[in-house]
Amino acid sequence: MDINKDVKQDQNINSIVRAIALLSLYGKLEVQDLGISEISKHLNLHKTTVFRIVKTLEGLEWLKKNSQSGKYRLGLRVLAVSSAVPRESFEDLIKEEMKRLGRIHNEDVVLSMLAGDMSICIEKIRSTHNLRTSSKVGFSNRLVKGATAKTLLAFQSDEFISDYLDRHFDQSIPDHICERARLEENITKIRRQGYSATFAELDKGTAAIAIPLYDNRNNILYSLGIIGAESRMQEKGTESILKSLMETAERLKDQFTLLG
Numbered sequence: 535m536d537i538n539k540d541v542k543q544d545q546n547i548n549s550i551v552r553a554i555a556l557l558s559l560y561g562k563l564e565v566q567d568l569g570i571s572e573i574s575k576h577l578n579l580h581k582t583t584v585f586r587i588v589k590t591l592e593g594l595e596w597l598k599k600n601s602q603s604g605k606y607r608l609g610l611r612v613l614a615v616s617s618a619v620p621r622e623s624f625e626d627l628i629k630e631e632m633k634r635l636g637r638i639h640n641e642d643v644v645l646s647m648l649a650g651d652m653s654i655c656i657e658k659i660r661s662t663h664n665l666r667t668s669s670k671v672g673f674s675n676r677l678v679k680g681a682t683a684k685t686l687l688a689f690q691s692d693e694f695i696s697d698y699l700d701r702h703f704d705q706s707i708p709d710h711i712c713e714r715a716r717l718e719e720n721i722t723k724i725r726r727q728g729y730s731a732t733f734a735e736l737d738k739g740t741a742a743i744a745i746p747l748y749d750n751r752n753n754i755l756y757s758l759g760i761i762g763a764e765s766r767m768q769e770k771g772t773e774s775i776l777k778s779l780m781e782t783a784e785r786l787k788d789q790f791t792l793l794g
Contacts, residue, residue: 552579553587557596560608566694567605598650602701610649610674627789628747631782632659632758638778639770641762644669646682646744647755648690651698653683656756667737667761676702678717681730681744685757688724689746695721729776730757733764741767745779750790758782 555577559568563576570588574581588606591597595611632643636659645657652674668675669682677687677698687695703714724730729745736742744759760767760775767775 549587552577552583553591553596556584556587556591557608557612567600567603567607569603569605572605600701607650610652610654612649624786624790628756628758628786629657629659631786632657635659635760635778635782636661639760639762639775641665641760641766641770641775642667642669644682644759644761646686646757646759648677648686649674651677651702653677653680653686653757655682661762663763663766665740665761665763667740669736669759669761675736678702678713679732680736681732681742681761682757682759684720684724684730684732685744685746685759686754688721688730689754729779731772739764743767743772743775743779745776745783747783748787750787 556573559573559576560566570581570584573579573588574584577584588597592599592606592609595609597606598609599606628645632645635643640661640663642661642665643659644655646653646655646669648654653676655669655671655673658669658671669680675683677683687698690698699714699718703710703717705711705714729743731741731743733741740761741764742759742761744757746754747756747758749755758779760779762770
């Protein structure tokens with residue numbers, strides 16, 4: 535990819551075009567991390583030029599450095615900008631389904647997505663109950679706590695999960711070894727049963743159930759969850775709530791297939 539052939543010679547414009555081309559590489563190559571040499575090769579730019587662009591984007595939080603590999607991944611700023619882009623019809627369908635779930639169960643319904651190593655809440659339908667939870671639009675947390683966050687982690691590729699665990703749990707620390715073992719066991723359980731259920735992990739007195747939402751190539755797009763007071767959730771029953779979530783996921787997957 536030689537971007538130099540397709541842009542005007544004005545230096546300011548070139549800088550913008552090169553930065554956009556660099557950010558676009560992650561989607562084109564379908565990779566999570568890229569190093570300076572890789573970017574230089576794909577964009578046909580000198581490493582010094584690439585380094586300056588990368589450090590600028592890192593300073594502006596468009597890129598984030600992986601401390602283990604020394605490579606760079608997309609930062610949270612990408613999500614902030616993407617949230618301002620008009621939603622496609624599939625996202626509109628998801629919101630309508632979330633409203634329907636809210637009417638059926640009268641509990642908070644949340645939609646989260648993966649952004650780097652974090653779970654980000656990108657949509658929420660509130661219940662009529664006076665329930666205060668951490669899960670507000672824009673709320674981010676690690677993938678080790680909460681039903682929607684754990685769902686996003688559990689249904690990633692084995693390579694992603696292994697890399698995530700290696701980076702976040704130091705095997706030389708006894709507490710980390712135990713915590714990692716518990717999380718791995720939990721991930722196995724979530725994968726086996728197809729959903730995650732948590733109790734008071736992020737907020738006291740609350741319970742949550744979450745499932746993955748897939749595209750037509752079976753890649754996880756989001757996690758969809760229902761959160762409510764633990765007493766009400768137990769009264770309504772996991773099976774009833776899970777059934778509604780699973781039916782919603784099936785309808786959305788069918789719609790996604792139709793939309794292409």
